[in-house]
Amino acid sequence: MSAFLLNRLLQSIVLLVIVSIIGFTVLNLMPGGPLAQFGLDPGMTQKDVERLAAQLGLNRPLWIQYLDWAWRLIQGDWGHSFRDGSAVLSVVGHHLLATLLLMGTSTALAIAAGTWIGIRGATHRYSLFDYCATVGAMVALSVPTFWFGLIGIYIFTLKLGWVPAGNMYTIGDGSVLDYLHHLILPSLVLSLVHVAIWSRYMRTATLDALSQDFIKTARAKGVSERRILLKHVIGNALLPMITLAGMQLPSILTGALVTETVFTWPGMGRLFLDSLGYSDYPVVMGLLIFSAILVVLGNLIADIVIATVDPRIRLA
């Protein structure tokens, strides 16, 4: 196990270096840049802009900028936002909790509902339920999330007035109940697409497990269908799902760009969008590295979990 972990750690570091180089280069190759907005400002001369560039270190060659940035990052300094000068880590931290709340809720919902729908669809294959689930998943996957978001706001906010249209809390309130009230609609809308994906995978995995020979063995032993499902089918069906869950982890923390925008949710997705708009490169780079680390971590956790639950890997 330790050898495996060390190996993966080394791979991850190489991966992170490559991702950061590509990200840094592409970001700086884009036309415009953080100083472009000042070029249009009549209150600033060319000299002022140049002085600002020198101050921020933007006049140096790109590779020196990268090395400088990377060196600071290794020391724990993620840089400062161009916009308001606050530390990138604290900016990210502020938005992280909001995203965690939204994405955590919707992912938990999606996994619970998707697992149930998937298993039921497989055990009641070609039943009315299965057909409805299939068609429903198709719709949820093909219609864009923002459309569901807007329709949700139209029906539940404008027509029925059940839930607020956006934001994470009412200014001046901020009780747990108020947070939950704001959470309902965006988390449901967001979970739709994930339920669709998860239930489809779960259905396939369950069908796969059901067709295994050891299920027939269990039946020949006289084990009840219920126990076969609980003890033999679900365990084996969930194994491939662990990898999928691992890939889900980064998105729990990096947020949903579109949904957060539709519901004006102050999460990571919106932070990313806003920072790009302002050419706030330190924040964008910070988010990039952050999500790359999460991807690596998510896969690593999935592998470790699989190795823990599957004796063939654990003991091999």
Added chain:
Amino acid sequence: MSQPPMGEWHVERQIIDLSKKRGKAKNRRRGPQQNGRTKLKREDVPMASGNPAAAPADVALSVRELSVSLPQGMERTYAIENISFDLKRGQILCIIGESGSGKSVTANAIMGLLPKVIRVTSGAIHLNGTNIVGLAPEKLRSLRGRIVSMIFQDPLSALNPLMTVGAQIEEVMAAHDVGTPASRRSRAIDLLIEVGLPDPQLMYHQYPFRLSGGQRQRVMIAMALALEPAILIADEPTTALDVTTQAQILQLIRDIQRRKGMSVMFITHDFGVVAEIADYVVVMEKGHCVEHGTAAQVLKSPGHLYTRRLIAAVPHLTGKDRVPLEVAERVSILKVESLAKTYRSGSALFGKQRIVAAVNGVTFELASGRTLGVVGESGSGKSSLGRLLIKLMESDGGSILFEGRDIAGLSEAEFRPLRPKIQMIFQDPFASLNPRSTVGQILTVGPVAHGMTYGEACERARELLSHVGLDSGAFGRYPHEFSGGQRQRIGIARALMFKPKLLIADEAVSALDVSIQAQILKLLDQIQRETGVSMIFITHDLRVASQICDEIAVMHRGQIVERGPPSQIFLDPKSTYTRELVAAIPGEQPGSMPQHVGYGGHYFGGETL
């Protein structure tokens, strides 16, 4: 195989002694089970008495005029039609037939395990006097594992990979509410001892992937025996096993059957197995019972043509050498010298490295137009050797002189022009053909890649298809439209597209029914006689090897332990390992199998099988 076969034998003998001593413990355990059994009888008596055709008391299982229908659009409308037979108490009944004969459907009907789309349309199945046709699912479930249990063909997939061996055995008892967790545990360990597994305390906590095929089949048997059922159904339980393991499992089933007075319904396609264990035989063809009788009757004087064909198809040790192919000039095609391959797993850095010498100093020579059989059990290194020869894998040492040139050290680019000259025929005719390509594409893609024009390749493909016994319409069809034997013919045609000098057949007939095996062997023999190609025939089945090989090399743990013509290997084996292998062949005891049967007994060059 994680342990030497001799060891397993030894253990088994001890076990039998042990189980005699533990008579007391067994009586104590019997309590709750008997309760369960009486309860069932009380429930089911009305149903049984309602049927006038109820079987006599010495019959454990009686099948009467059983028909099972198939869903529409299948090859035929029924899976089995009008099947009747009795399994007497304390007997072994063998049901024999080729794939598609309906023998597994019969077994599943008795277990109440037929898929929903396949239904029993008429007839009766009496289990211990109870007609189970039309019984409620919950009642059927309560019979399964308690009155009748079943073991399956493939022990590798029949056990849940995520549950320990012990937990899976205990589950049978838990499913029928027998015993307490503690008593189930001690019973599970007793069962592991009973089926001859080494170190039962450790085995109890083992996961299936740690066990060899034979050991897993023993676990399956332990599971089937847990509640001491009256009837055991064994669906080809040894087909997937090595010949020595097969002999051990057959021995175990027979021992247990005698010890417990159990009735066994044994399904097989191999008359060699029938000769080993059967008391009574039912022969099935295409869903019909064509012949039945005592084992002696059916084996000695088979009445039906189909039975005779099946018996004739069983390959026998010839004891005679093959009539060598007449070649103008015999040249050396392949010369292998101290070839070696070592597998390493784990990491050298952190210790725990496992090193397995898969091929260890193998030396042999093969002349043109000759066939060398490489025989050994799984894990003996025979398939690794095949892969080294065709350079699907790099060797660690030694040389492979192909037509005088050492190919062992060649890079892939240097070896590529030589590839057409060495071709391979694979074991699994289902997995080795791309399901999305037509047969024509499968046959032509290789030669075209090596520079043949498409038209030329097509012409040759059609020629070869008819040569291997398929009609030329096969060219445009997809692999799934063919049976296993036909697919293997396609595989052979594919290998011949290049006019190879050397054919490597890796277990080329192992996945096929015995009767199809004989046809494919005949085809390979015929092809060799026509083209003069040299062949390396890798197999675990000595009987098969004896049919087609001029010379046989017996492999054991990466080394060739014996080499010689079939007559020497079979009649006068020099090494103990070869002797073991020969002794393990089913149906080869003197007088147990008829050696000459009128139909189809001649295959190779006038040699009698």
